[in-house]
Ligand SMILES: Cc1ncc(COP(=O)(O)O)c(C=O)c1O
């Protein structure tokens with residue numbers, strides 16, 4: 001499966017954005033995240049065309065947790081999308097990149113006082129309030145700062161998306177949002193409407209991630225639209241904005257079969273329209289928060305193959321120079337990935353291997369069982385669809401420096417995140433004086 005601008009060139013090498021990946025590996029080192037700018041922009045446009053073109057009041061906001069750097073913020077801004085941030089760090093990055101504050105939406109189930117102050121100071125577009133503690137704290141802070149932020153109330157709709165347990169969020173037993181089933185969501189809205197220093201403009205819900213078709217969204221829409229009707233009846237307030245969250249799936253491997261975004265968008269908008277007519281309520285503007293489906297298939301990780309361990313009759317382990325520190329998803333979720341031997345992209349796939357990382361964990365695997373051309377030390381392995389939740393979930397486990405990321409387009413490759421160095425790793429380390437004290441050394445000795 002080739003994605004976006006991927007091609008096999010005349011040398012039999014994998015090319016992305018007009019750049020030979022073997023050359024990229026040599027020039028920038030490995031592991032290396034490669035981002036296909038054209039595909040990233042195409043994904044943005046599919047969402048824009050599906051949700052916003054015919055409905056100017058709608059917004060598509062990129063869930064920056066999937067992959068965020070200042071360069072990515074620039075592209076998202078150019079593509080006319082908004083931005084979903086979930087922490088002071090993401091907000092800071094967006095603001096530093098000059099992202100328009102009014103198009104920033106702030107999520108999170110435990111925002112700190114400092115984070116809320118930062119949001120208020122910068123007059124960001126929407127704050128999605130998750131719980132009572134936050135609602136009161138925000139109103140108090142806003143009063144002190146003489147602000148009236150636009151807020152959504154996050155509703156926990158009780159919808160089970162058909163996806164991995166860890167990436168389900170809409171079910172009743174969830175840490176996110178005000179439960180709908182016990183009346184909390186209604187009470188929170190009623191209360192927010194009485195507060196002077198918050199301006200409630202909409203509701204939010206999110207049901208999970210890696211969802212392949214419109215069915216789960218339709219279940220969410222049915223619940224939320226009926227709730228909008230109840231809110232109108234009980235509180236006399238018509239909800240103007242309904243944020244349905246993110247979660248649109250991508251094809252990591254061949255058996256994954258997500259519907260095209262344009263089609264899902266069409267079905268979602270159709271369902272919203274039908275419910276507003278049937279329930280006799282104003283059609284709300286719809287907000288969606290795609291993360292994975294914007295950046296996921298636009299990212300590829302290049303690794304260099306090192307040790308190969310063949311256990312005859314059992315398994316052949318092919319180890320690469322990265323692993324769970326740059327892609328924790330296989331270890332964490334049992335995620336599946338496809339890969340190409342970048343310098344042998346035309347060769348016949350002839351042997352089944354498993355791709356291991358280099359970290360000190362048996363679970364540090366990237367791919368269990370994949371058939372590839374005969375692979376040798378020094379080959380460049382390209383793991384596909386690593387754009388989302390790889391760099392953003394990367395760690396320094398085993399003190400591995402985080403890889404660099406390059407943006408490729410039309411034969412040009414630009415670094416958007418520099419490779420971490422060993423110096424970076426010790427930058428924040430401090431040896432207290434008492435540990436360097438000579439007398440202590442002697443005493444201990
Ligand atoms: C509230 C919310 N919105 C959007 C997203 C983005 O999800 P995805 O990357 O699956 O589109 C998530 C999950 O990370 C989320 O929790």
Ligand SMILES: N[C@H](CCC[C@H](N)C(=O)O)C(=O)O
Nearest residue numbers: 167168169207208209329389
């Ligand atoms: N926050 C998202 C899931 C993020 C999953 C992501 N971390 C992954 O690697 O797939 C949610 O609650 O639906």
